[in-house]
Amino acid sequence: MEQYSAAWQAIMELVRKGSSWSGYERNCCFLNTGGPFADASHLSGLDFPDDGRGVAVTDWDQDGDLDIWFSNRTAPRLRLMLNQASHDNSGRSVAFRLVGKSCNRDAIGAVLELEMEDQEHRFVRSARAGEMFLSQSSKWVHFGLPDQALIKKVTVLWPGGERSSYSGIELGRRYQLQQGAAKATVVPARRADALALKAAPLATRVTSTAAAAIVLPAPVPIPIDTYIDPTGSEITLAPNSKARLLTLWSAGCPHCKQELGQLAKFAKSTSGRLEMLALCVDENTSEAREAAKALISQTGFPGSWGMIGADALEQVQVVQGALFDKTPDFAVPLSLLMRPGNEVVALYRGVIPEAVLSHDLTHVVPASDATLRNLAPPFPGRWFTQPAAPAFVPNMIARRIQARYPEQAVFWLHAAADRSTGTQRQEMVAELARKHYSLARKFVDKRMAPEAVHHFTQSLEAAPNSAETHNDFGTLLAQLGRMKDAEHHFAEAVRLKPDYPLAQKNLAKARELLGQ
16 A cells, blocks of 8 residues: 555656656547548647546537537646537437436436438437546437438337337427426527636736746745855744745846845835845855855845755755646745745745735735635636635645655644644644654664654654653663663653563663663
């Protein structure tokens, strides 16, 4: 099961990096000519390079010919292709909707037979379900017929063996056939309703016209803990009390120079509402810091600045990869807009238009979580899903990165646990204890004692009544010469699990050594 799950994670990671499930193959359409099939892919207009999955056939606009719905893994997720080969085919078709009584309600499995006037040829179709992959065509049974055709009668073989016959059927109409009823019922076409595809939008605001400006539907904790200041000292990124813009840049990037200069001008109009921090992604050397300092001075950037390490930079990219279905290539300038508390609410790739930043500072930063969700789509509309729970986003990030970044995953799992309550919180805390214990054991095997101590401590904070964790932590502390601390954990293991022979043995040995 673990290998199966790991395989799917690897596949989805490739997809998010731009790989295709089917190699960007174009859709194919083949025409039945009565002999060899003819390739009509291009002429039909159906040869999209979509990563297609499902097809559903229906007379959507009720004009007498069949239209096609496509479902795709790539955008657009749904396509409607209206058949406009002829202006009006209503006089060359007839459609039936079956209603079962003693059989199943939709009469799945029923067979319809059209007997024509002055023709020996009969038309036969059946009511089917589940006939295509991940899709279901219309339950209307549709017949396309020759010009000037006359229908003599329609016979239905219902599931179970009962037969019914109906006369007076005319081309260009739609009928309901009910099992046991003597006559067919005409169903009026409702073309205007069928074509009403536009949903009434809510009063949502378009956040920006810039393609690289993304408002997140839920706030995300900043994955950066520290940075290097201009003197080379490590600085903790403390929680902000007002809006903060964190910009990643490079001294050799002309777009970054433009961005820093533009931010310097923008700072004059914010009246102290926005705190700015510019972190250079270049290698943290004295030469790189001098080059960064020169560009900061040249552009007049007024905020704090420094350098960001490779590990922290990687975590920014990890979060991007987890948040978006397709992982973008890392590029600078990249900016993160945070509301108070170091929570990211917007992300900008490239130079930020001043109007966009001004708008988001005014409307996005102070927005509640519910309002933030409505500001996120770059187009008007309305949600058909409920808002995600506060723990959803950090929990999702944790799941997506846990196979490749297990240490970083526990950070996000902690964030998810902090945002959850009740049974969900209990389950997450228990999972945190297990993951910290697993990481501690891994670092013990690698002889990385400080890291192992950290994760043992975190595991016991989450699950203080684990006798096994106390015993293993005590063993590590004894090896480090911290015998008094080791004795404490061995004693706790024995108290929690009196019939624990290994802990009893370790406790006796620790007390013996302390007595010496």
